[in-house]
Amino acid sequence: MLNITLPDNTVRQYVEGITGHEIALSISEGLARNVLAIQVNGEVWDSNRPLYADANIKLLTWNDTEGKAAFWHTSAHIMAEAIELLYPGTKFGIGPNIENGFYYDVDMGERVLTEADFKALEDKMLELSRENQVLLRKEISKQGAIDHFTAKGDEYKLELINELTDGEITLYESGKFTDLCRGPHIPNTGFIKAIKVMSVAGAYWRGDINRKQLTRVYGITFPKQKDLTEYLILLEEAKKRDHRKLGRELELFTFSQNVGLGLPLWLPKGTAIRERLEAFLKKVQRNAGYVQVMTPHIGDVNLYKTSGHFQKYGQDSFQPISTPIEGEQFMLKPMNCPHHCEIYKFKPRSYKDLPLRMAEFGTVYRYEQSGELHGLTRVRGFTQDDAHIFCLPDQVKSEFVDVIKIVMIIFKALDFKDFTAQISLRDPNNKEKYIGTDENWDKAEQAILEVCKENNINAVIEYGEAAFYGPKLDFMVRDAIGRKWQLGTIQVDYNLPERFELEYIGNDNQKHRPVMIHRAPFGSMERFVAVLIEHCAGKFPLWLAPEQVSILPISEKYEIYAKNVSLLLNNYDIRSKIDNRNEKTGKKIRDAEVERIPYMLIVGEKEEAEGTISVRKQGDGDLGSFSIEAFAALINDEITKLME
RNA sequence: GCCGAAAUAGCUCAGUUGGCCAGAGCAGCUGAUUUGUAAUCAGCGGGUCGGGGGUUCGAAUCCCUCUUUCGGCUCCA
Incomplete structure (x- = not known):
């Protein structure tokens, strides 16, 4: 007889040669009808394949992956x-x-x-x-x-x-x-x-x-x-949520053949969203001890030879620009890290200066193959919410954990509830694809593995997915309709500090090499906004919405009152517009709904007389009559709930 | 870059055996209307049918070519 252990740890006995289907039959006929396969000691088998040894099994149906x-x-x-x-x-x-x-x-x-x-x-x-x-x-x-x-x-x-x-x-x-x-x-x-x-x-x-x-x-x-x-x-x-469609309908961004492939043009409303995201992250980073820097859009070819980017990606980049007389060669910046390394080298650094957390919304340009371009998710010019943390070797783990915290703050503020993590390591069989010594790679990979373990971050490990200079931890979110997107990334790098000969003076008065952490919680502003559009189907969280409120006067008689309401809302930092078109209220409501404006305030004779507003919420309908103060409190509550 | 499909007004689309000056809805402009919780009415303007070449008496429609877009592949610092 065989001892067969079921997932709930009950053990049943069966004759040798029993099949998954027969086991299912012994439990219930309904189960037997639905069994598609059987998992035997973790391996998936046909349900009609006989078992000849004791095993842990699980009967698999359509409900199992x-x-x-x-x-x-x-x-x-x-x-x-x-x-x-x-x-x-x-x-x-x-x-x-x-x-x-x-x-x-x-x-x-x-x-x-x-x-x-x-x-x-x-x-x-x-x-x-x-x-x-x-x-x-x-x-x-x-x-x-x-x-x-x-x-x-x-x-x-x-x-x-x-x-x-x-x-x-x-x-x-x-x-x-x-x-x-x-x-x-x-x-x-x-x-x-x-x-x-x-x-x-x-x-x-x-x-x-x-x-x-x-x-x-x-x-x-x-x-x-x-x-x-x-x-x-x-x-x-999914088609309805496509950010390319919503980007056009909500007037967020566009592309022009005359400007060039993969080069997004941010329209005013898209820019408003992006600037608000940037301001939000800057604030979070300021609290976390970051400093902002700015660097130019081009850099000397030799800078990228030093970093290794030129050797690795030179062929696949926009080719260097030559100056007319001296024949100097400049590349469009494909990465911000070399520039930031040079800022590090501006003056001698002490161990007391570290960690130095240097952030920049840095626009970079990469020659993506034409067939690869896709809306805002794959473009040739984009802005990374980049930062490089230069730290002591024994600060790597705590800095890494702090970056994870920032990623979590962002996911919460933007309502990404379901996310997973992936640890991307070097392909051990293909080491020539990477720069740096085995020793540095081991240190960097160990740091990430330990941080994930110590902080109970359940990450899948992928070999061969690392960046060429270091391993990384990437975060994937699942959007409102279940699709997976890769967003933030954190990378540990012992190699660029070596190539750029970065140093700090330790408490032993000797020169030492710092470690770099590259990180971008959004990834890129373009890609993040694209994912956000699809996640929320264009209904942005209230704090991000380009226009939070549309004030709808019943007729032109109430335009002056509408204007007053708008001014009062300004005092509460609530962004409003007045729809004073010569249209019926139903039409104004419909248009505001279609534009995904979170709140509509209807003002007519009654409201003017009482000094109130009639509030309608996008998607939900009429909320009734409010004073301006009560409405401002409502808005404030909704925003702080996500941001705290 | 590679394979396949597509491209008609600002947007969504009709026009599909080649044949009256290429149509509609929305958006836009003008006017009327003074409007109460998802579309008020009327009028007007708008297109080198993606570009170029060819076949034909005649091309949005057939052929070639280029460009762009879409779905994948490869790539993704």
């Missing part, structure tokens, strides 16, 4: 089968599940797959799913696998097989289609009830720009039609 993964993995398999049936001769690359659905990379030769083909592909997939095909797991020798795919002429699979170890190779067979596949799969294809082919795109084989570009077909599937409908509604909601 791993269950969805198996579901979509099988869906990718079905899509490949459908493609093979519809377009014989297609060669197959890889077909994994992804966060939302799955894709398959295929080589269709000369044939081009377009949206017009999606319907036929979906229909064929549905047909296959309705056959309730069982995916048969087959262990196969390496030679057997090579023979199979040689006969089929599928060079991509052969390449994958060559990298696998003999004895660990499995095929999955369903219908007439056999795929090289590690599994796991759901019990049969009948679970897949709703299918949508989403898009096609080119994708380099194995992500290598020098290799052939395959056709990547994206799809998503669900166990119920209703789930698909809900997913499509969510996509519609």
